[in-house]
Amino acid sequence: DAKTTQPPSMDCAEGRAANLPCNHSTISGNEYVYWYRQIHSQGPQYIIHGLKNNETNEMASLIITEDRKSSTLILPHATLRDTAVYYCIVSRNYGGSQGNLIFGKGTKLSVKP
């Protein structure tokens, strides 16, 4: 599975959009981009995933570049409760077989009032 690179930490003002970048330059054609977050010491929580098209759900938007070598997770209106570690993961998903999710160190997002 391809490796990802994320900044170790970011700050965001409450109410503003939080844009979390992720580089995955070695991603292959059958690999998806997944985003999870971990609030304090809780179990990680799924946010969103995508292959090559941009995706949006009630939590966030995922923008994947055309060459698929990087992506950005967007929290449109960050709140204090969005303070967490955000993990970008690349893993295969084809033919009914999804690869294991290998977590890196992620980005610690601090939302400030």
Add this chain to the structure above:
Amino acid sequence: NAGVTQTPKFQVLKTGQSMTLQCAQDMNHEYMSWYRQDPGMGLRLIHYSVGAGITDQGEVPNGYNVSRSTTEDFPLRLLSAAPSQTSVYFCASRNRGKNTGELFFGEGSRLTVL
């Protein structure tokens, strides 16, 4: 639905003791896995299972055993606990199948080995 349930939530062991961390899910998920998380680190995959009777090793399997006799349960056994196994352990499950994406996690089991 209870989701993924882990027991115990907290445990203190002495070096050399054995114990089993329990994980149960009620979502009929085929895939289950165990991760450990050390302070300031991401999660590392210990073992995983794609269905009853099938298990495989992850990134850091040494010192741990697993079995999968039912779809619902995936216990993690520490055979002879060592201080290096002090960690928070997370169990997770998901459906197999294309484009499922979401891995459901338990609340974690915090283990201290003295």
